[in-house]
Structures are given as C-alpha cells and as structure tokens.
Amino acid sequence: MSRFDMAPWMSNEARAEFARLVTRRSYSAGQTVYSQDDDGVEMYRIASGSVRLFSRQLDGREAVFLFFGENDFFGVSSLVDDGPRPQTAECLSTVEIDVLPVLAFDTLRSHHPSFSDAMLRLLAKQMRLVSSHYARATMVALPGRIAERLLELAAPDSTDSESGYLFVRLHQEELAAMVGASRQSVNKILQTFQRNGVIQVQSRVIKIYDISALMRITMMD
Numbered sequence: 001m002s003r004f005d006m007a008p009w010m011s012n013e014a015r016a017e018f019a020r021l022v023t024r025r026s027y028s029a030g031q032t033v034y035s036q037d038d039d040g041v042e043m044y045r046i047a048s049g050s051v052r053l054f055s056r057q058l059d060g061r062e063a064v065f066l067f068f069g070e071n072d073f074f075g076v077s078s079l080v081d082d083g084p085r086p087q088t089a090e091c092l093s094t095v096e097i098d099v100l101p102v103l104a105f106d107t108l109r110s111h112h113p114s115f116s117d118a119m120l121r122l123l124a125k126q127m128r129l130v131s132s133h134y135a136r137a138t139m140v141a142l143p144g145r146i147a148e149r150l151l152e153l154a155a156p157d158s159t160d161s162e163s164g165y166l167f168v169r170l171h172q173e174e175l176a177a178m179v180g181a182s183r184q185s186v187n188k189i190l191q192t193f194q195r196n197g198v199i200q201v202q203s204r205v206i207k208i209y210d211i212s213a214l215m216r217i218t219m220m221d
Contacts, residue, residue: 004072009118021104033089040078041102049095053087064177145179147217166208
C-alpha cells in the first residue's frame with residue numbers, strides 16, 4: 001500500500017489534470033532520478049518499481065531517508081522553495097515514473113486548491129516519518145531500530161503469494177544506512193534474528209517468519 005500517494009487528497013478534476021500534464025519516463029535499476037544539489041525542475045509519481053532517497057557525505061557515507069514505491073509522489077520540496085535537491089533519488093529496480101514539470105506543477109497549484117492541500121499533507125507526512133526515525137535512532141537500541149525498519153519495509157512476496165510470508169528486498173548496506181549503524185553491526189543482529197527463527201537472510205532478500213517477534217523487539221529498550 002502506498003504511503004505517499006497524493007491522489008486520495010485531490011479532487012477528481014485535479015487528478016484528471018495531473019494525468020493530462022505528466023509524461024511517462026523509464027529508469028533502470030541503479031539509475032538516478034535526480035542527484036543531491038541538482039535544481040528541482042520536476043516532481044514525480046511512481047507507476048511501478050521502487051526508489052530510495054538518500055544523502056551522501058564527502059567521506060562516502062550515506063544516510064537513507066525514505067523508500068518510495070508504487071503510487072508514491074516525491075521530489076516536491078525543491079519545487080516549493082526553489083532550493084536545490086537535498087537528497088539523491090536512486091532507482092532500486094526498473095522504474096516507471098510519471099513526471100510533472102515545474103510549469104505544470106505551478107498550473108495545478110493555481111487552478112486546483114486540492115492539489116496544494118494534498119502537497120502540504122504529503123510534505124507533512126514525510127516530515128513526521130523522518131522525525132520519527134530520527135527520534136528512534138537516538139532513543140532505541142539497534143535491534144529495535146532494525147526490527148522496526150524491517151516491519152516498515154515488509155511486503156508480501158509477489159512470487160509466492162500463497163506463502164503468507166513477508167519479504168524485505170534491500171542490501172544490508174542500505175539497511176545499515178537507514179538505522180545509522182555499520183554493516184557489520186547490522187549483520188550480527190540479523191544473524192541473531194535468524195538463529196532465533198525470526199527471519200532468513202539471503203543475498204538481497206530478508207524473509208520474515210515471525211512478525212510478532214519483530215514487533216516485540218521494537219518495544220525493547
């Protein structure tokens with residue numbers, strides 16, 4: 001289910017106008033939609049695939065902020081304040097994206113109040129989530145932070161819909177960047193979870209066997 005879909009907050013007229021003004025663009029896995037410090041000239045809605053939003057420090061370290069999936073909108077803030085892109089948006093898979101250029105963005109804001117309202121709701125929701133992640137990073141032990149992110153990112157396995165299991169598809173380096181820890185520390189905790197029968201770690205997939213156990217871990221100090 002989309003976490004950052006503006007469409008439910010928009011009027012039917014605004015949704016129709018948005019659909020008329022966008023163009024469809026395709027990206028490959030690993031390709032950037034935009035880079036940190038780029039000018040913001042477009043906003044986006046994902047038709048299929050997934051995108052991660054991260055910033056990279058001068059020493060090469062990364063901080064992952066958010067992941068976006070199907071129907072999520074992103075890339076809005078720089079169109080609002082005319083500032084540079086604060087993060088890089090990188091495709092985690094083959095991605096199809098609906099692209100709205102800045103002039104069309106301004107047209108929608110001028111003609112459809114529900115679009116502006118939806119945009120404010122989107123920015124507020126994203127800020128609340130990032131603030132929550134920051135607070136958890138300062139107050140919750142690493143196992144709880146890892147368990148929380150696994151639950152947040154978990155989705156049914158599309159190749160085995162009858163299994164009832166949930167999967168998280170990302171590299172351990174990406175998970176480490178999300179929880180503010182080293183890959184080695186994250187790997188040790190994932191291995192502990194696996195020995196306890198909570199998850200199974202594969203190359204780029206974490207299979208969740210025991211959701212209740214992960215939920216209990218998030219509540220531990």
